Amino acid sequence: MSVINVTRSSMPDFEEYCAEIRELWDSHWLTNMGVKHRTLEAQLQSYLGCEYLTLFTNGHLALENVIEAFDLHGEIITTPFTFASTTHAIVRCGCTPVFCDIDPESFTMDPGKIEALITENTVAILPVHVYGNLCDVDAIDAIAKKHGLPVIYDAAHAFAVERNGVSAANFGDAAMFSFHATKVFNTIEGGAVCVRNAQMLQRLCDLKNFGIHGPESTPFVGGNAKMNEFCAAMGICNLRHLDGEIEKRRAVAERYDAALSGVPGLRINRVPAGVRFNYAYYPVVFDGCKYSRDEVFDLLAEKDIIARKYFYPLTNAFECYHGRHGFDPAATPVAAHIADRVLTLPMYADLSPEVVDTICETILR
Numbered sequence: 001m002s003v004i005n006v007t008r009s010s011m012p013d014f015e016e017y018c019a020e021i022r023e024l025w026d027s028h029w030l031t032n033m034g035v036k037h038r039t040l041e042a043q044l045q046s047y048l049g050c051e052y053l054t055l056f057t058n059g060h061l062a063l064e065n066v067i068e069a070f071d072l073h074g075e076i077i078t079t080p081f082t083f084a085s086t087t088h089a090i091v092r093c094g095c096t097p098v099f100c101d102i103d104p105e106s107f108t109m110d111p112g113k114i115e116a117l118i119t120e121n122t123v124a125i126l127p128v129h130v131y132g133n134l135c136d137v138d139a140i141d142a143i144a145k146k147h148g149l150p151v152i153y154d155a156a157h158a159f160a161v162e163r164n165g166v167s168a169a170n171f172g173d174a175a176m177f178s179f180h181a182t183k184v185f186n187t188i189e190g191g192a193v194c195v196r197n198a199q200m201l202q203r204l205c206d207l208k209n210f211g212i213h214g215p216e217s218t219p220f221v222g223g224n225a226k227m228n229e230f231c232a233a234m235g236i237c238n239l240r241h242l243d244g245e246i247e248k249r250r251a252v253a254e255r256y257d258a259a260l261s262g263v264p265g266l267r268i269n270r271v272p273a274g275v276r277f278n279y280a281y282y283p284v285v286f287d288g289c290k291y292s293r294d295e296v297f298d299l300l301a302e303k304d305i306i307a308r309k310y311f312y313p314l315t316n317a318f319e320c321y322h323g324r325h326g327f328d329p330a331a332t333p334v335a336a337h338i339a340d341r342v343l344t345l346p347m348y349a350d351l352s353p354e355v356v357d358t359i360c361e362t363i364l365r
């Protein structure tokens, strides 16, 4: 058996991609909102049911641009149980992250702990739909409305996730998606932001193109965060097969569930009723069983099965933030507890049932 990595990028057939990029050789139009960019944007608007969507180079720049677009300066309430990008985007935009603890079941921000963190300097709430688990969007929305704060969701994990027919694109004032190679839907590198009105959409479109609005008008100090035509073409191809890929991921998740549910000291992810899930990740929490998470990780690695300690360490424990006021994993004890015990197991559409069985047997032994 060769090495099994935690994920494997979805790709169309080589011929399908070649056919998609053929016209780029005819037109010589390689980037700057060409035909592939426009086509993918329209397809994603329709797939996600979100009228105001624009593409970016990657999810991280999408997040930085949306923080800039909302003109935020101050404290942003967020979670430390996330990828580096979420916290770094806040800091790189000159804002201060204020870390809220998480709910131990969904791994998302605990809405019961948000209000105690709101001060006169709070300017926004930036939660993450961790592993595709939707945040308690109703509770967060109520708190945000009460205090007049915008909500920006890091929906990097939540592409194609819906609750009662409403996609993750439509919660909050903005939602950011990542189309990185390792995500459920990929454009090699890429991302998108969904917002609620044409004015905010226009601002994002200007910001990602150097702040240029027209040939003789540059109202913003923007950077460059445009998606190129080759990445958009990859997205067009991958989107055609996405629903089938998610179905295959669901079968993998169900095979894991059958083997691992009900095992004492081991907790698996539960999908709530009414949710269309994307099976992006397969997290398992080792809490009170004979072996620790780190021991299971090592046992799997001995068999060339590479799981991932995701998310460990917490972002508020990163060494780049040592000594910074407010960056203290002890202040988010539930997140710290989970970060020490969670492992995401290999999960991708073509993961074979035999490998899933080997992984489960190794864990159960």
Ligand SMILES: *Cc1c(COP(=O)(O)O)cnc(C)c1O
Pocket: 058, 059, 060, 061, 082, 083, 085, 086, 128, 154, 156, 157, 178, 179, 180, 189, 190, 191
């Ligand atoms: C992947 C990811 C990002 C960043 O997206 P990129 O497209 O890799 O820049 C941000 N937040 C979370 C939670 C992610 O998993």
